[in-house]
Amino acid sequence: MLRRALKWTAFRSLSIDHLRPLLSSHSSPSNFSSSTSLRTPTDNFTDRAVEDVAYPSITPSPPSATIAIDRSGLCNPPEHSHEATADSEIVRHLKSIIKFRGGPISVAEYMEEVLTNPKAGFYINRDVFGAEGDFITSPEVSQMFGEMIGVWAMCLWEQMGQPNKINFVELGPGRGTLMADLLRGTSKFKKFIESLSVHLVECSPTLQKLQHSNLKCVDENGIGENATISTLAGTPVSWHPTLEEVPSGVPTIIIAHEFYDALPIHQFQRTSRGWCEKMIDVADDSLFRFVLSPNPTPANIFLTRRFNWAAEDDLAKLGQIEVCPRAMELTESIAKRISSDGGGALIIDYGLNGIVSDSLQAIRKHKFVHILDSPGSADLSAYVDFASIRHSAEEASENVSVHGPITQSQFLGALGINFRVEALLQNCTDDQAESMRAGYWQLVGEGEAPFWEGPDDQVQIGMGTRYLVMAVVNKKQGAPVPFES
Numbered sequence: 001m002l003r004r005a006l007k008w009t010a011f012r013s014l015s016i017d018h019l020r021p022l023l024s025s026h027s028s029p030s031n032f033s034s035s036t037s038l039r040t041p042t043d044n045f046t047d048r049a050v051e052d053v054a055y056p057s058i059t060p061s062p063p064s065a066t067i068a069i070d071r072s073g074l075c076n077p078p079e080h081s082h083e084a085t086a087d088s089e090i091v092r093h094l095k096s097i098i099k100f101r102g103g104p105i106s107v108a109e110y111m112e113e114v115l116t117n118p119k120a121g122f123y124i125n126r127d128v129f130g131a132e133g134d135f136i137t138s139p140e141v142s143q144m145f146g147e148m149i150g151v152w153a154m155c156l157w158e159q160m161g162q163p164n165k166i167n168f169v170e171l172g173p174g175r176g177t178l179m180a181d182l183l184r185g186t187s188k189f190k191k192f193i194e195s196l197s198v199h200l201v202e203c204s205p206t207l208q209k210l211q212h213s214n215l216k217c218v219d220e221n222g223i224g225e226n227a228t229i230s231t232l233a234g235t236p237v238s239w240h241p242t243l244e245e246v247p248s249g250v251p252t253i254i255i256a257h258e259f260y261d262a263l264p265i266h267q268f269q270r271t272s273r274g275w276c277e278k279m280i281d282v283a284d285d286s287l288f289r290f291v292l293s294p295n296p297t298p299a300n301i302f303l304t305r306r307f308n309w310a311a312e313d314d315l316a317k318l319g320q321i322e323v324c325p326r327a328m329e330l331t332e333s334i335a336k337r338i339s340s341d342g343g344g345a346l347i348i349d350y351g352l353n354g355i356v357s358d359s360l361q362a363i364r365k366h367k368f369v370h371i372l373d374s375p376g377s378a379d380l381s382a383y384v385d386f387a388s389i390r391h392s393a394e395e396a397s398e399n400v401s402v403h404g405p406i407t408q409s410q411f412l413g414a415l416g417i418n419f420r421v422e423a424l425l426q427n428c429t430d431d432q433a434e435s436m437r438a439g440y441w442q443l444v445g446e447g448e449a450p451f452w453e454g455p456d457d458q459v460q461i462g463m464g465t466r467y468l469v470m471a472v473v474n475k476k477q478g479a480p481v482p483f484e485s
């Protein structure tokens with residue numbers, strides 16, 4: 001329970017007069033959340049090569065301080081708990097891949113199978129969000145998050161000259177909460193809303209159903225084809241497995257919130273033989289274990305690409321590195337689409353504006369667990385390398401400009417979240433107001449909540465500086481808010 005008044009964060013000021021109707025509209029709070037743990041990874045086990053032979057195994061050592069991240073909202077990972085659940089479907093599947101290939105698989109392949117295997121992947125058959133799930137995300141913390149993304153999207157649409165058709169794409173919409181809050185928040189702005197065709201890129205059939213329900217969709221028989229309409233704002237909605245399958249030829253706005261961190265990463269380690277890829281194998285005792293590749297692997301091509309974007313001084317200090325080819329490819333695809341169709345993309349995630357060395361984490365039920373522990377039952381995510389996104393976009397098209405990253409606190413503050421929370425507080429009960437203030441603080445605050453008086457292990461952790469925001473837009477439109485200066 002919150003008993004003390006919150007300390008309000010001072011925000012960088014921005015001229016937001018034209019946004020006031022949006023910020024003060026729809027002054028009824030909807031979703032409230034008593035959120036607990038975030039999904040931000042902590043510093044990870046540093047794995048150290050102990051043998052220099054073909055596929056040498058790697059022994060976990062104590063956590064490294066490679067990345068300093070506040071882990072106080074979550075329990076420390078256990079030292080050795082990566083015993084695989086012998087009979088789970090995904091474990092059998094992973095072992096059969098390793099057996100029939102006659103050798104270990106990359107961390108990226110493991111991550112992809114564990115998260116999105118069509119039968120048994122972590123995301124595929126369940127709702128993993130919220131206090132009852134495995135982790136919490138910003139849209140689940142407060143309706144204000146989706147509303148502020150709506151403000152950003154409307155500003156971009158204005159900068160684009162108010163086109164009467166927009167493909168509005170969300171990558172990995174989770175429960176659909178962000179999109180639902182965005183549509184509710186902007187529903188009074190008829191011209192904007194009527195321009196939207198919502199496209200959700202989602203691999204999980206379970207989450208697709210949840211999104212359909214949370215967007216209050218109805219399936220209508222249109223002339224010649226079936227259409228799904230969100231009754232929140234009367235906008236058509238459709239689902240796609242990848243961005244490539246979203247129709248092109250129309251100006252496009254793309255939102256990727258906590259999507260990039262779920263994309264599979266490759267991990268490399270510097271050894272006496274040079275850079276070796278960290279792989280996953282099955283040991284004699286039938287448990288999964290990490291090993292190092294004896295020779296360069298196909299992913300080395302992406303390692304070389306990443307090294308080309310780095311300063312020599314930074315590379316000299318590195319002992320480990322993560323690279324995400326899928327993030328590079330996705331960014332290229334976003335940049336090309338924005339270049340040809342107009343529009344922009346907003347990428348929000350936890351990460352660094354530079355090389356990420358060792359960040360992969362597994363989270364189950366709001367606690368960190370070992371990456372190899374009971375695969376498929378825990379979320380796997382890695383820090384996003386925003387510098388790599390910038391370079392990928394800039395190399396893919398000279399017609400796009402990349403802005404940021406800035407912190408989530410700067411982004412939401414500049415868009416006027418403090419005005420929005422004040423407007424919402426006008427219509428709240430005391431309990432709602434307490435929850436609203438806590439949600440506001442969690443979105444923009446830093447460190448442990450100063451007002452928290454409950455159990456230490458449930459203290460709220462601010463997302464304001466741990467999450468970064470980057471925009472990629474068509475140069476014709478100029479810099480998007482709030483990245484102008």
Ligand SMILES: C[S@@+](CC[C@H](N)C(=O)[O-])C[C@H]1O[C@@H](n2cnc3c(N)ncnc32)[C@H](O)[C@@H]1O
Nearest residue numbers: 123137139172173174201202203204257258262
């Ligand atoms: C961490 S969740 C974020 C959900 C939501 N954006 C939020 O912030 O609450 C990742 C989302 O991306 C989806 N996803 C993960 N990998 C995907 C892939 N390769 N293709 C399509 N969707 C994917 C998951 O099913 C889930 O909806």
